[in-house]
Amino acid sequence: MNAMVAMRQYQSVNTQAQAVDASPHRLIQMLMEGGLTRIAQATGAMERQQTALKGDLIGKAIGIVGGLRDGLDLAQGGELASNLDNLYQYMITRLLQANAQNDATALEEVAKLLRDVKAGWDAIGQ
Template sequence: MIDDTGYDAYQHAQVEARAASADPHQLVLMLVDGLLDELARIEGHLAAGNLERKAESVTRCMDILGGLDTALDLENGGPIAEELHRLYDFCGRQLFDVSVKNDPAGLKVVHQVMSDLREGWQAMAA
């Protein structure tokens, strides 16, 4: 859910414009970047005790993970696609645990997994 401020609307328009012209590789990087940004927001919301906003950010992260997972070609992607599927599932379970317990400890694990994945995607582009 996007806030109704002008800045948020501008950011949303910028992301949509970048996504419209991005190749699949760039889209994955954009999604991972969005997930990493939301992880930081979750931590901030937990620190501030804003559980409603935390829940919204967790939902965004789960949606991003779901999008990344559904884009996998498990039939033709071989072991790499299967491993990515397991990683996305693991991250989703970690986020669920963070949300239920309101404990940010699991965020570090998800952040590390997704940061490592991002580095791999960037290396493939180079």
């Protein structure tokens, strides 16, 4: 068990170090990656009937999508920012439904949407 605690601590420190040195573009990528990871972990917890863990992981995914939404500049971003705002709100709603109804399909839907947004974001950086 101590090895797992040490590994998690290392991952946390490593992630924090990456965030300090990251560009704003990379920070958004890291948020999206984190959201996708939490959704995948929540799916696994759902399959294993680990209700509390599932709820915690979905809560973290909701927080990440909420952070992405909060980062939008609706005043300057025009139609794109407005569309992303609506999409992120939809993702949050679906994540809440997935948690309440143990709906793995809703988790996969949100993961697909987030992967699509991330692919577009990744293309901007290249």
